[in-house]
Amino acid sequence: MAGNIKVVVCKSSDEVAQKAAGMFIEQVRNKPTSVLGFATGSTPEKTYAEIAKLSKAEKVSFAKTISFNLDEYWGLDGDHDQSYRFFMNDKLFKSIDIRPWNAHVLNGKAKFPEVECRAYEDQILSVGGVDLWVLGIGNNGHIAFNEPGSPVDSRTRLVSLTQSTIDANSDGRFFKDPAEVPRCALSTGIGTIRDARRLVLLATGAKKADAIAKAVDGAFTPDVPASLLQDHPDCTFILDADAASKLKK
Numbered sequence: 677m678a679g680n681i682k683v684v685v686c687k688s689s690d691e692v693a694q695k696a697a698g699m700f701i702e703q704v705r706n707k708p709t710s711v712l713g714f715a716t717g718s719t720p721e722k723t724y725a726e727i728a729k730l731s732k733a734e735k736v737s738f739a740k741t742i743s744f745n746l747d748e749y750w751g752l753d754g755d756h757d758q759s760y761r762f763f764m765n766d767k768l769f770k771s772i773d774i775r776p777w778n779a780h781v782l783n784g785k786a787k788f789p790e791v792e793c794r795a796y797e798d799q800i801l802s803v804g805g806v807d808l809w810v811l812g813i814g815n816n817g818h819i820a821f822n823e824p825g826s827p828v829d830s831r832t833r834l835v836s837l838t839q840s841t842i843d844a845n846s847d848g849r850f851f852k853d854p855a856e857v858p859r860c861a862l863s864t865g866i867g868t869i870r871d872a873r874r875l876v877l878l879a880t881g882a883k884k885a886d887a888i889a890k891a892v893d894g895a896f897t898p899d900v901p902a903s904l905l906q907d908h909p910d911c912t913f914i915l916d917a918d919a920a921s922k923l924k925k
């Protein structure tokens with residue numbers, strides 16, 4: 677069952693990025709004080725380049741926006757070149773005029789993870805919730821670092837990574853060796869993500885086809901965390917043809 681998920685299939689990963697960036701630019705143009713949600717990983721990189729380009733070309737300012745990222749590796753501080761704080765500064769924040777103090781990423785070195793996670797949830801609530809959150813998807817169907825089995829009502833917390841995620845993130849794109857990948861992360865929960873008013877999940881490439889087919893056409897189940905978006909009132913999957921190749925016609 678596809679639930680409410682809207683599926684947009686694009687010819688290329690460039691088109692995925694253009695469509696996704698267009699959604700963010702429109703969101704900020706219509707509501708300059710938008711609360712935005714960001715993801716890391718390879719998939720949204722082109723989208724962030726496109727957002728930076730469009731924000732300059734179309735003079736759409738991010739100065740009044742507030743952002744929250746999905747997750748951060750546990751044990752890495754923001755200066756570590758594999759931390760998600762570093763990634764966001766490098767791929768997006770340095771290229772738009774978002775104020776650094778408004779761009780929130782969980783602190784992977786926080787002394788008390790429970791306090792850090794609770795404060796993050798409170799910060800999201802205190803600014804009225806997230807207007808538009810971009811997500812990627814793991815080969816095993818994870819969203820943020822909510823691995824299979826994560827409850828639908830989970831909130832921001834310290835989680836363990838599965839071997840499949842450790843392997844996927846040490847395939848040469850990020851870490852060189854699985855031994856370097858932190859075993860834990862701070863991650864927003866599925867409940868945290870589902871609270872966003874609008875969600876857009878991006879997926880490109882054949883490796884994602886199984887997870888996408890299960891998320892869209894399969895059962896609503898914690899075994900496939902992305903399937904837990906099926907009853908969200910405003911969730912769009914933007915896919916390239918390879919990622920969409922196993923969807924029911």
Ligand code: F6R
Pocket residue numbers: 714715716717718719720746747811812813814815818819820821
């Ligand atoms: C990262 C995140 C992860 C990734 C997923 C896909 O913030 O939330 O769920 O979106 O692991 O990663 P890529 O895009 O590298 O395939």
